[in-house]
Structure formats: C-alpha cells, structure tokens
Amino acid sequence: MHYHDGHFWGMHFAWWIVxxxxxxxxxxxxxxxxxxxxxxxxxxxxxxxxxxxxxxxEEYEEAKKVLTSKK
Structure with a gap:
C-alpha cells in the first residue's frame, strides 16, 4: 500500500466516516x-x-362506569 502519497489515508478516512x-x-x-x-x-x-x-x-362495565362518571 502507498502510505505516503495519500491513497491509503483517503480511503481510511472514508471508512471512518462510514x-x-x-x-x-x-x-x-x-x-x-x-x-x-x-x-x-x-x-x-x-x-x-x-x-x-x-x-x-360485568367487571369491565362496572369499572368503566366508575372511570367515566364525573365526581
């Protein structure tokens, strides 16, 4: 590989970004x-x-009445 002419470092930098x-x-x-x-x-x-x-x-309907009734 060519470490000093920029080819390696350019691809190395691109992989870091990826x-x-x-x-x-x-x-x-x-x-x-x-x-x-x-x-x-x-x-x-x-x-x-x-x-x-x-x-x-029956439990559902009773609980629904309690939850929907206004106090």
Missing part, C-alpha cells in the same frame, strides 16, 4: 432513550384487560 454514520444511525433508531413511550390511560388499561380476558364483561 462507521461513524452507521453508529449514529443505530444509536438514534435503536436506542431506548429516543423511543417515545405512550402512557396508557386507565380506560385503555381496562379495555386491554377485557380484550385479553383478564376480567369479565
């Missing part, structure tokens, strides 16, 4: 700190629990 871009891509798109987490409302939790079969229809 790896840095790949690293930034993975950091931004796969890092948990950049993922937006949505907090479920109590009604959404109730609907999910009913859909998954954790509670009965």
């Amino acid at each position: 790896w840095i871009v790949i690293g930034i891509f993975f950091f931004l798109f796969y890092s948990s700190s950049f993922q937006v987490t949505k907090k479920e409302t109590p009604l959404e939790i109730l609907k999910r629990r009913f859909a998954e079969g954790e509670i009965t229809k």
Whole structure:
C-alpha cells in the first residue's frame, strides 16, 4: 500500500466516516432513550384487560362506569 502519497489515508478516512454514520444511525433508531413511550390511560388499561380476558364483561362495565362518571 502507498502510505505516503495519500491513497491509503483517503480511503481510511472514508471508512471512518462510514462507521461513524452507521453508529449514529443505530444509536438514534435503536436506542431506548429516543423511543417515545405512550402512557396508557386507565380506560385503555381496562379495555386491554377485557380484550385479553383478564376480567369479565360485568367487571369491565362496572369499572368503566366508575372511570367515566364525573365526581
């Protein structure tokens, strides 16, 4: 390889840029700190629990009444 006439260093520099871009891509798109987490409302939790079969229809309707009633 030609270390002193610039050919090696130019390609070496290009590979550093490629790896840095790949690293930034993975950091931004796969890092948990950049993922937006949505907090479920109590009604959404109730609907999910009913859909998954954790509670009965009667329990769902009673809890929904409590959650949607105004105090």
